Amino acid sequence: MQSPSDLELIGQVKDGNDRAFSEIVDRYEKKVFFVVKRMLNDDDESADATQEVFIKLHDSLKKFRGDANLYTYIYRIATNVSISYLRKRKVRAVVRLDEVVSNMLSGGSEPQRQVDQDELKKLVSRAVAALPVQQRQVFILRFYEELSYEEIAQVMHRSLGALKANYFHAMKKIGEFLKNEMR
């Protein structure tokens, strides 16, 4: 049997069917969690934030008119909740990428040291977490979630040109961060 579309599930949720909402959670919880995790770089906070995303989604579905895709709507809530969490952090322990880059030595011919997979994951997470918020949002949605710029524009309400610039600068900073950390 064909599984119901997102729109059909939303209709059922509006009729008070919690099982339909559970199906929506099942479809999107991993995507939401990983977007939030990459934004926050913290497992516990990400689990809490993911729950909050779905509660906000549930509360707002009755007003969802279906003129946007559910997934872009969910990504929007997910990135907004993440930003809200980031701003609640009183002290940021994240190293600013700009500072790292400005302190870098020029020249790139040094051999890169070997890093294992665990270390690499941590390095990349740190690099992403150190990006300015908007660049981080665009990078996560474009690189990991593979959304088109048009879809990201729906999520973030920004121009395509600005999104492309954010993506390029994010990638460039990550590259410089990794190069610096791996030498």
Place this chain on the structure above:
Amino acid sequence: MKCDDVVLNLPDYVLDRVEPNLKRSIESHLGSCSECNEELAAMRKAITILDGVEREEYPDGFWQELRVSIMERITVPRPAPWKVPAFAGGLVVLLLAFGIGVYEYSFKSGEPVSSITSLAASLPAEQVIDLSNLNVNYVSSAALPLHETDEISTVDDSLQLAVVKSMWASVADSSMSLEDFDYTGNISSN
């Protein structure tokens, strides 16, 4: 194509996510531009590393537990926000700040206060109560404009604006980003 246009497309070019026509234009430019080739080499290096990172795996139990927690929070009746002590305190602050915000907003912009208050008054009570769905932190932080840096602006600087905008957010759709509202307090068309 100019260098600026080319470099902005390099991440997508390396990941083969560009249209054929654009790809040809980029390659044509790269054939004669050493600076863009340097950018391309750096981009390839970064993307090779990023691509080499395995996706994190979580056990099935983790997802199951997360799903159960979400569904529990949704299906278990939640207390009305104004019955939560922390919220009640926050609401008092919010309402106080709102009053100041409306006054300041009106004074500075020349917009009549009544354009906000009359709208609120004309709405069904339950929609106005939606204001309570937004806690103070959320309202004041979410309304801050996003910066290109990670630095957190002080909430106080924008509280007045935040409060004014929060009113509009609450009456329209509390789930929407407050960035949907422009600085004059008007609901944007999208």
